[in-house]
Amino acid sequence: MVRTDHDTALTELMGLFEDCRAGHGGLALITGGLASGKTRLLNRFCAHAREAGALLLTATGSRAERALRAGVIDQLFHGAGLPPAVADRMSRVVSPRADEESGSDARTMRQGCAMMVHEVCSAVLELSRERPVVLGIDDVQFADSSSLQFILYLRKRMASARVLIALTEWEQPQPTLPVFHAEITRRQHHRIGLAPLSEAGIAALLPDRPDLAPVWHRVSGGNPMLVQAMADDLAAGITADDERAGPAYGRAVLACLHRWEPYLLDVARAVAVLGDERDRELVARLAGTTPDVADRAERILTGAGLLTDGGFRHAAAAAAVLAAMPVAQRSTMHTVAAELRYQRGAAASTVAAHLLAADRVVAGWSVPVLLDAAEQAMTGDDAAGAVRLLELALRDGDQRLEVTKALVRALWWTNPSAAAAHIGPLHAAMWVGELRGRDAVTLVRHALWTGDQDTALRALGMLADAPEPLDPQSAAELRMIAQWFHGRGPVAAAAEALSAEGDDPWTATARTLGAIWTGQADGATVAAAELILSNSWPGHTAPEMVATALLILAHGGGTERAAEWCERLAADAARRGAPTWQAMVEGVRADIALRRGEAVAAAARAEAAMGLLLPQGWGVSIGYPLSILIAANTVLGRHAVVEQLMRLRVPEAMFDTLCGLRYLHARGRALMATGRVLAAISDFQNCGRRMRAWGVDLPALVPWRTHLAEANLLLGRPDVADRHLSEQLRMPGCDKRTRGESLRLLAAAREPAHRSALLREAVECLRDCGDRAGLARAMADLGAATPGGEPARAIADWADPVLSESERRVAELAATGHTNREIGRALYITVSTVEQHLTRVYRKLGVTGRADLPHRLASAPVR
The missing domain is CATH 3.40.50.300 (P-loop containing nucleotide triphosphate hydrolases)
Structure with missing residues (x-):
């Protein structure tokens, strides 16, 4: 016919x-x-x-x-x-x-x-x-x-x-x-x-939007009722396409199905429940009919434009069918689908998806399936999905400890505060010697994250006495996690003992990175930091370990290189759905921006970091992004904002961690900026006492002497300021930024005749480390100290065409004809970062575009 x-x-x-x-x-x-x-x-x-x-x-x-x-x-x-x-x-x-x-x-x-x-x-x-x-x-x-x-x-x-x-x-x-x-x-x-309506027929019905005809034909199969429904949605401002459809479309799908024979609706529901992976027999069993009837129904529904290749033409059609089902019936069908697929040996993720949709655990076999599927979800960067699966599995009494351990691990990457509700069974398992490896790391990290040093020390002691040692990666992570929170305190020492010996790469790398806490960091330390970063990704490496490596790189390898790593790792964490990891990296990005004198960027990034986790989710680590946010807003003169930030409640245990030291230092700077100099001095002195007691009195970590000296200068006590600054300049671990700022303030404490030399050295240090704001202050002081020449020469030196390594890499690729997008992919940076590098390159080399780069690059020095 x-x-x-x-x-x-x-x-x-x-x-x-x-x-x-x-x-x-x-x-x-x-x-x-x-x-x-x-x-x-x-x-x-x-x-x-x-x-x-x-x-x-x-x-x-x-x-x-x-x-x-x-x-x-x-x-x-x-x-x-x-x-x-x-x-x-x-x-x-x-x-x-x-x-x-x-x-x-x-x-x-x-x-x-x-x-x-x-x-x-x-x-x-x-x-x-x-x-x-x-x-x-x-x-x-x-x-x-x-x-x-x-x-x-x-x-x-x-x-x-x-x-x-x-x-x-x-x-x-x-x-x-x-x-x-x-x-x-x-x-x-x-x-x-x-x-069915052809594309031309649909276009004739849409005189104002004939461009929609091809996609509407794909979505409707030429079904006039569906086409009319999409037209109704269009009139309401919703344009149907391959990705979405409006409510009228969903209602039309249901109207079609409910007008016809009941077995068609049953088969349509079975197809919607089963999704993409199905066959005729599976559809028939779920629909309660025979394979022949199911096949006939699929052919009818295909002819009606609802199905294609056995599945719904549009996800919105399947969603409408599922949403319209009675809840109990939908749950039962998903449970039956899970059982059928389990019997057929389907993938755990496929079976678990049905159990999750059914919101039901089937005794006997479903918990192992949910555990397996959760592990796959974590491997596939879907921590939130893993949490849903494990929370469902936890309703059953089978393998409760295994489920809890997996749930706490998954929650750690998405919502650390939620993990606290499930940590009890892990404590019990630890005290009877049943917790090892990554689960032991999770327990100790949770204790440190919440400021529970007693539990951390007890757990670390049990791990040290265990007959079998921890695997090298777990031991290295525990060492660096403990150091992130306490530097060189008793907890850190107990963690270090777990990986003090051996030549395993993880052990050796962690030991090398530990040099930062003695002020002895060198090129090997920076190389070890890069090695850690090259082998880190969410769900695999502790975020505290990554944050430590990034800060080592910022202190010893240059802030630009560290910033590039931050950008790459933050994007990776966002893509993988790991907000805890992303929050830590964003905190370091804010720290680096502040070190470079970019207060606006530092404030924005610190605020973004804090927004990724609830305040209680940060635990004692809240002091890290909060201190940066306070410091950045202090520099910007946003004192009202700072006052609100200082009123935020923080855990008391935070003050017994390095994050608490950062907070005290930032609060002291804020108090000093608003004239409360004595209160500021108390914070700086408190910070200094703690750092000396804990064996982490390192200027690069928290330069409390710098601002204690500044406070004394404000009080008219240059001799006291001179003593603090001179002591700091003699200490190991005084990086260029701290040295430059110390020299600038020392010049203010000395007689005018000695200031120019100190300020010239301060300019050099601050220029080398990339602290633009600090450099501007130092040049201004130099100008005030030696009118007529020195500031001009300092500015000229800053404008010399010296390219950083990062700028040179970008410039070389641009000179050979690569697009910004290609350069970004090659160097693992964003297009925006490429553009920023090129802007600086053009300015430094005095060129207006890419055409001049090959010639000028040949003579441009690299810093």
Whole structure:
């Protein structure tokens, strides 16, 4: 059968109507798949026929009324426009006999039914003598047997009558009315098979947006009902595409399914529950039917534009079907799907997805599956998904300790404060010697994160006495985690003892990095930091370890290189969904920005870091980003903001950690900036006492003497300031930034005749370390100390065309024709960073674009 479009079909029907007016009765059978527009076409034709003067008799078959005898006939003769006398007569003819059996065979009738059909047909033929009569019957496949026999009886007697019967029928792989069809096709009739809407047909319906036709055709399969629904959504401001669809589209999907046979809805629900990975047998078992019926249903739904290749054309269609299911039924179907797939040996992640959707644990086998799936989720950078799976598994009593350990590990990467609710079983396991490896690391980290040094010391002692040593990576991580919080205190010493010996790479690297806490960091320390960073990613390496390596790199390898690593690692953490890791890296980014004199950037990044975790989620580490935020806003003169920040509640245990030292130092600077110099001195002195007591009195870590000296200068005590600064300059671990700032303040404490030399050295130090704000202060002081020449020379030195290593790498790639995007991919930096580097390169080399780079690079020195 040739398929035709709606407009052509309407033209054919109007042609048949003209034949009818000329006295040639006819029958048109309009067929098509589900929601193919049969009803709409019939209604359009009936409206034209009425306007052309025809008497219109209409009815609609209904699955619910199929058992009602003569139900369609009764509808035909209760329509508007029928002469009252005829309506009354037909009411008397049909009603008394409507309940009489007509027989199951459309070719035979019992006497009572035959008499009724004869009288009704006679009435129709009589009416046709006055004007053309059109009988429009929608969904004839649901008509009762008496009404079907009426149609056949009339068809045999209307060849020369002005009668046209227009029927619509749902076309299925297996005919629903084979006997009726056999009788209809024995005589001349006109069959109109409706085709789905084409792209051109959809475009014609969208004169203002023909560009939407291709995607709408993909989404709808040409189903007119779905196309109309998308048009309704479009009018409401929602444009359907391959990724999304509006609410009208979802309602249309449900309307289609609920209008048809129940088994189609069952199969559609099964397909929606199973998702992409399914086969006919699985769909059949879940839908409670046979594979043949499931196959037939899928073919019907595919023809209707809902499915393609066995799955829903659009995710919104599947979502609508699932959302409309009763909750209990949806849960049961997902549970059955999980069991079926488990029996078939499906992947744990596939089975677990059904258990999660069912929100149900099946005793006996589901907990191991959920554990396996959670491990896969963590490997696939979906810590949040792992948490959901493990929280479900925790409802069952099986393997409770294993589930809890995995849950605490997963929560650590997403929400450390939530991990506290589940840490109890890990404590119990630790005290009986059942906790090892990464789970022991998790327990100690949690204790340190919350400031519980007693638990950390006890756990570390048990690990040291255990018959089997920790694996090298776990021991190295514990060492660096403890150092991040306490530097060289008792906890750090206990952790160091776990990896004090051996030549394993993890052990050796951690030992080398530990040099930072003695002020003996050198090139090997910086190289070890790069090695750690090159082998770190969320879920694999402790964030405290990464943060330590980044700070070592910033102090000894240059802030630009450290900033590049931060950018790369922060992006990686964001992509992998590890907010704890990302928050720590963002905190270091803020720290580096502050060291470079970029207070605005430092404040923004510190605020971003704090926003990634709840305040309680930070534990005692809250002191790190909070101290940077206070310091940056102090530099910017945002004293009201600083006052609010200093009123935030912080854990008391924070002050027993290095984060607490940073906080005291930042608070002291803020107090000094607002004239509360004595209170500031108390904070600086408190900070200094703690650092000396803990064995971490390192200027590069917290330069408390710098600002204690500055406070004394404000109080008019230059000799005290000189003593503190001179002591600091003699100490190991005094990096260039600290040295430059110390020299600048020392110049202020000395006699004018000695200031210029100190300030020139301060300028050099601050220029080398990249602290722009500090450099500006030092140059201003130099200008004030030696009017007429020195500041100009200092500025000229700063403007010398000396490229950093990072700038040189970017410039060389740009000079060879690489685009900014290509350079970013090659160097693992963003396009924005590439642009910033090039801007500095152009300024330093005095060029206006890439064309001049090859020549100028040959003579440009590199710092």
